[in-house]
Amino acid sequence: MISPLNISSAEFRSRCDRLLECVNDASLSGVVLFDRVNILYFTGFTFIPTERPMAFVMSADSERAMFVPRLEVEHVQSATDIDRVDHYLEYPDDPHPMVGFKRMLASMGMAMPAASDIGADHDGYPWIFGYEGPRLSESTGATVVNVQGDVNRMQALKSEAELRLIRESCRWAGYAHELLQRYTAAGETETTVSMRASHEATVAMLDALGPNFSAQSWPQTGPRAEYRGQIGRGGTIPHTLANNVTFRPGDVLVSEASCPIWGYTSELERTMIIGKPAARQREMFDHMLAAQEIGFSALRPGVTCAAVDAAVRRYYEEHDLLPYWKHHTGHGIGLRYHEGPFLDTGDHTVIQAGMVFTVEPGFYVPDLGGFRHSDTVAVTQGGIEILTDYPRDLESLLIASD
Amino acid sequence: MISPLNISSAEFRSRCDRLLECVNDASLSGVVLFDRVNILYFTGFTFIPTERPMAFVMSADSERAMFVPRLEVEHVQSATDIDRVDHYLEYPDDPHPMVGFKRMLASMGMAMPAASDIGADHDGYPWIFGYEGPRLSESTGATVVNVQGDVNRMQALKSEAELRLIRESCRWAGYAHELLQRYTAAGETETTVSMRASHEATVAMLDALGPNFSAQSWPQTGPRAEYRGQIGRGGTIPHTLANNVTFRPGDVLVSEASCPIWGYTSELERTMIIGKPAARQREMFDHMLAAQEIGFSALRPGVTCAAVDAAVRRYYEEHDLLPYWKHHTGHGIGLRYHEGPFLDTGDHTVIQAGMVFTVEPGFYVPDLGGFRHSDTVAVTQGGIEILTDYPRDLESLLIASD
Numbered sequence: 001m002i003s004p005l006n007i008s009s010a011e012f013r014s015r016c017d018r019l020l021e022c023v024n025d026a027s028l029s030g031v032v033l034f035d036r037v038n039i040l041y042f043t044g045f046t047f048i049p050t051e052r053p054m055a056f057v058m059s060a061d062s063e064r065a066m067f068v069p070r071l072e073v074e075h076v077q078s079a080t081d082i083d084r085v086d087h088y089l090e091y092p093d094d095p096h097p098m099v100g101f102k103r104m105l106a107s108m109g110m111a112m113p114a115a116s117d118i119g120a121d122h123d124g125y126p127w128i129f130g131y132e133g134p135r136l137s138e139s140t141g142a143t144v145v146n147v148q149g150d151v152n153r154m155q156a157l158k159s160e161a162e163l164r165l166i167r168e169s170c171r172w173a174g175y176a177h178e179l180l181q182r183y184t185a186a187g188e189t190e191t192t193v194s195m196r197a198s199h200e201a202t203v204a205m206l207d208a209l210g211p212n213f214s215a216q217s218w219p220q221t222g223p224r225a226e227y228r229g230q231i232g233r234g235g236t237i238p239h240t241l242a243n244n245v246t247f248r249p250g251d252v253l254v255s256e257a258s259c260p261i262w263g264y265t266s267e268l269e270r271t272m273i274i275g276k277p278a279a280r281q282r283e284m285f286d287h288m289l290a291a292q293e294i295g296f297s298a299l300r301p302g303v304t305c306a307a308v309d310a311a312v313r314r315y316y317e318e319h320d321l322l323p324y325w326k327h328h329t330g331h332g333i334g335l336r337y338h339e340g341p342f343l344d345t346g347d348h349t350v351i352q353a354g355m356v357f358t359v360e361p362g363f364y365v366p367d368l369g370g371f372r373h374s375d376t377v378a379v380t381q382g383g384i385e386i387l388t389d390y391p392r393d394l395e396s397l398l399i400a401s402d
Numbered sequence: 403m404i405s406p407l408n409i410s411s412a413e414f415r416s417r418c419d420r421l422l423e424c425v426n427d428a429s430l431s432g433v434v435l436f437d438r439v440n441i442l443y444f445t446g447f448t449f450i451p452t453e454r455p456m457a458f459v460m461s462a463d464s465e466r467a468m469f470v471p472r473l474e475v476e477h478v479q480s481a482t483d484i485d486r487v488d489h490y491l492e493y494p495d496d497p498h499p500m501v502g503f504k505r506m507l508a509s510m511g512m513a514m515p516a517a518s519d520i521g522a523d524h525d526g527y528p529w530i531f532g533y534e535g536p537r538l539s540e541s542t543g544a545t546v547v548n549v550q551g552d553v554n555r556m557q558a559l560k561s562e563a564e565l566r567l568i569r570e571s572c573r574w575a576g577y578a579h580e581l582l583q584r585y586t587a588a589g590e591t592e593t594t595v596s597m598r599a600s601h602e603a604t605v606a607m608l609d610a611l612g613p614n615f616s617a618q619s620w621p622q623t624g625p626r627a628e629y630r631g632q633i634g635r636g637g638t639i640p641h642t643l644a645n646n647v648t649f650r651p652g653d654v655l656v657s658e659a660s661c662p663i664w665g666y667t668s669e670l671e672r673t674m675i676i677g678k679p680a681a682r683q684r685e686m687f688d689h690m691l692a693a694q695e696i697g698f699s700a701l702r703p704g705v706t707c708a709a710v711d712a713a714v715r716r717y718y719e720e721h722d723l724l725p726y727w728k729h730h731t732g733h734g735i736g737l738r739y740h741e742g743p744f745l746d747t748g749d750h751t752v753i754q755a756g757m758v759f760t761v762e763p764g765f766y767v768p769d770l771g772g773f774r775h776s777d778t779v780a781v782t783q784g785g786i787e788i789l790t791d792y793p794r795d796l797e798s799l800l801i802a803s804d
Contacts, residue, residue, distance in 0.1 A: 035530075048630075048641045050740045051733065071729045075639045090730050092748040126528065127550040128437075130734060130742030148529040191608055191623050195601045206593055206646050218643045219626065221593050228450075228620070237477045239450045241620045244608050327473045328492050331453065332532060338452045340532030346494035 006262050007161050009081055012044050015154065016064060022150045023060055023119055030059040030110040031119040031147055032136060037335045038121050038151055039066075040263050043080045046216040047072060052091045053125035053133070055101065056082075059108040060116075067101055091131065098124075098139045111140035119147035152340045156332050157354045162264060163378055163387075166334065166356055169259045169266040170376055170387045176201035176223035177257040177268055177390060184247060186274055186401045191244045194226040201225070205259070217260030230254035235370030238326055238362060249275040249401040252369030254362075263335050267358045268388050269374035275401035277394065284324075284363050285394050288371040291315045291361040292392070295329050295343070296375075299359065300383045305347040312361050313345065324365050330358040333376060355379045356387075408664050409563050411483055414446050417556065418466060424552045425462055425521055432461040432512040433521035433549055434538060439737045440523050440553055441468075442665050445482045448618040449474060454493045455527035455535070457503065461510040462518075469503055493533065500526075500541045513542035521549035554742045558734050559756045564666060565780055565789075568736065568758055571661045571668040572778055572789045578603035578625035579659040579670055579792060586649060588676055588803045593646045596628040603627070607661070619662030632656035637772030640728055640764060651677040651803040654771025656764075665737050669760045670790050671776035677803035679796065686726075686765050687796050690773040693717045693763040694794070697731050697745070698777075701761065702785045707749040714763050715747065726767050732760040735778060757781045758789075 019042065023031050033039055033056045040046045042056055043066065052069040059065075065084035066076050073087050086104045088097040105111035110118055123144045124135040137144045158166065179197035202222025206213065215221045229240035232251040247253075250273075257268040271288060273281055291312050298311040309329045316322045329343035333356055341349035343357060360374035375388040391397065421444065425433050435441055435458045442448045444458055445468065454471040461467075467486035468478050475489050488506045490499040507513035512520055525546045526537040539546045560568065581599035604624025608615065617623045631642035634653040649655075652675075659670040673690060675683055693714050700713040711731045718724045731745035735758055743751035745759060762776035777790040793799065 046643060048643070050641075051742070051744065069729070070727075071640050075642055078639070090746055090748070092744060092746055094748040096748070121529070127523070127548070129738055129740040130554055130744065132551055132554070132742070146529070149534055152532055152534070189608070192605055195604060195623075199597045199601050202597060203594055206591070211646060211648070214643065214645055216643065218630070219622070219628070221597075221646070224621065226621070237480070238473050239452075240477055241448060241450070241616065241618065243616055244613060244623070246613070325472075327471070336531055338531040340453070340534070342453065342494060342532065344492055344494055346492070346496040346498070 007044060011159060011161055012042065015042055016058060018154055019058060019151070020062055022147060023058070026119065026145060028060060028117050028119045028145060029115040030057060030105070030108060032057050033121045033151070034125050035121050040216065041155060041335055043082055045076050045080045046263060047075065048218055049129065051129040051131045053097055053101070053131065055125070057105065057108060059110055061109065063108055065104065065108065067104055069097070096133055098133050102139050105140060111142050115142065117143040117145050119145045121146070121148045121151060155334060155339060156341055157352060158334060158356050158378070159354070162334065163356070165261045165264040166266050166376065166378070167387050169261045169264055170268065170389065172201060172205045172223040172259040172261070173225070173257040173266055173268045174388065174390050175204065176225035176259065177255060177270065180225035180255055180257065181272060181397070181399065184253070184272070184399050186247050186249045189244050189246050190227050190229070190231060198222070198224045198226070214262060215260040216263035217265070220260050223257065223259035225255060225257035227253060227255055230370050232369060233367060236364040236366055238364065238370060238372070247274055250278070252281055252371065254370045254372050256374070258337065265333065265337055266376040266387065267333055267337070267374050268376065268390055269360060269372055270390065270397055271371045271373060272397040272399055273394070274399045277398070280368060282394065284365055284368065284371045287319060287321060288361065288363050288373065289392060292359055292373050292375070295359040295361060296377070296384060296386070299351065299357065299377065299379065301351055301353050301379055301381065303351055305341045305343050305349045305351060306345045308343045309345045321363060324363040326362060326364050329361050332356060333358055351379055353379050353381045409446060413561060413563055414444065417444055418460060418464070420556055421460060421553070422464055424549060425460070428521065428547060430462060430519050430521045430547060431517040432459060432510060434459050435523045435553070436527050437523050442618065443557060443737055445484060447478050447482045448665060449477065450620055451530065453531040453533045455499055455503070455533065457527070459507065459510060461512055463511065465510055467506065467510065469506055471499070498535055500535050504541050507542060513544050517544065519545040519547050521547045523548070523550045523553060557736060557741060558743060559754060560736060560758050560780070561756070564736065565758070567663045567666040568668050568778065568780070569789055571663045571666055572670065572791065574603060574607045574625040574661040575627070575659040575668055575670045576790065576792050577606065578627035578661065579657060579672065582627035582657055582659065583674060583799070583801065586655070586674070586801055588649050588651045591646050591648050592629050592631070592633060600624070600626045600628070616664060617662040618665035619667070622662050625659065625661035627657060627659035629655060629657055632772050634771060635769060638766040638768055640766065640772060640774070649676055652680070654683055654773065656772045656774050658776070660739065667735065667739055668778040668789065669735055669739070669776050670778065670792055671762060671774055672792065672799055673773045673775055674799040674801055676801045679800070682770060684796065686767055686770065686773045689721060689723060690763065690765050690775065691794060694761055694775050694777070697761040697763060698779070698786060698788070701753065701759065701779065701781065703753055703755050703781055703783065705753055707743045707745050707751045707753060708747050710745045711747045723765060726765040728764060728766050732762050734758060735760055753781055755781050755783045
């Protein structure tokens, strides 16, 4: 299970220690995390979420435990060095799994009559995949304090090891995108080109990284490069879904490439044009590039997220481009494809070295297309490092049509 | 957007009407659904979830509305015939999106001082992807009643149109699995074989179904057949993740194939063996097959889910096989890869025609492997129809090694 690319046991331990500080600062009896990504972040354990509740628990005296169904016992034991693994038979079963969970919490000094409040990312296992059950506050009688905000703040600051994984993700996303661009041509279809590029890049990556590598991001096992329907006129809808569109000369395209590396991801998006760009297309492309440059320049430690977005929005205003605006400048990224903080006028978080953002102002022009590059950047002591290594200029992103 | 394979506007309307009955029965002022699958079920609209809250709202007097970020306005307008689309600029922005949402609810006769309780699938947009915000009960002052259980009960009963989509899903999952089995061989690797089969089956499906088809299940666009690490000794962990294992003679394999068709999925899993099976492997395979047959026979309208699982568990007991048991007999399936009800001794739901289940008792034998077939079956008036069409006998599932 050990690989030079993975996060060390010591790092998982130190994340738990930081979480423990939140627990102690708020005088909680302990903390319960149900979310898949939160569990991965604090334990290194990844799994397929279903109707069966799973939880990571840490008591105020730092005992770390997992609560899992019978199905996952050997899996969690083989993947983590957690102190304690309790299990229930099945969901819903009789008694309900939460009966055993309450007993486990009590044995850890939580959920007892005299115990203090419990921190949690959700008040009970969320009702997903058919699960139904009591809230944690109902089943334990404890007051449940939402700690997801604290967890978000922790996850926003990346360690050197995390940056190494995100850098590796950028490398393979870039390679998949290179293939995507190479195979895209008038007459080809969206899905065929996307699958071919993703498939070949995944095989190359697995060969390069060797058998100890794990994506830890089911169902994705390697890089994916795609268009998500942002092709020609469909490109004016930023998050449409793949529709297997056939490429035509004159189409403006907005791609996306990503790659899970031990759970961590990154984002690379490029605006490309098939054939000779129309004057208006070239003009909007240039605006997009200029707005992204403003985002890069504004982003540095000590300024707020809001200030970065405000600088970019000023460019829209000054050039009468607000009708083409649809979203903020960027978002945090790491174990989730979107995470906080956000480069948004409403987010007053002060930017720190170690944060990782996408920078991706977009322009959506009816009947012309969508224009958006997205680069993944890490904030450094002195400014930013652009982790994405892929051309941004128009000439490099033209696709011949003849 | 219209295709003979899709769900009709009338059917979306009648689902909303049934939801309205729940609203009126409980004297609610209306209902709010945040979950992606719930929104798809009642409106036909699908999207990529992010930090930006989205909601489907229906008032007690049956006005249907969507609340979306600016980013999704044209997307939702082009994909649904919803009465009303309200939007906010961005998340987090200032004021927070929930301020506008409260205003919208009030204008629909919900969240007003004198209004009754609000039904919801979650008390506010869940804190996913970095979102943080007030609970619905906090921001509106209303009492929020959890209606996810009612929604689960509705979604469990499939219409003819839904069964047609699930049947189509089974067809393409079967085709992808056929390719998976064909390409699997000693010396090949898990990911290469899985990607090749999934890729080719997706291209074939898109060719066959034509350009109007949409998977509505980002990021998946077509059939996927894979092993999820259940290979050889890894097979004793039911839900491990792909590890790019190299196949070896003597390996017992547990596959999985699925395919999103306008959002609907199905499940096909097969136990396969590379080379000549050992006597003990053959014996466990036969037990697995016998237990699945018991599940098929027990499953019919009028009996409880618990009774089906109890019949299967009796087989484990009678043959001293409980040490190899790890999970219940099966689960509902449709828009989610797992959904209620569950073929589990603790689920006392009475089975009805129109429900769709997987039937998949498993046996996990240390140092030998995992043994599980999963078939997707629809409950009919007279019993069941097995929608999965793929051989189950050992001879058909042997992979030559020489």
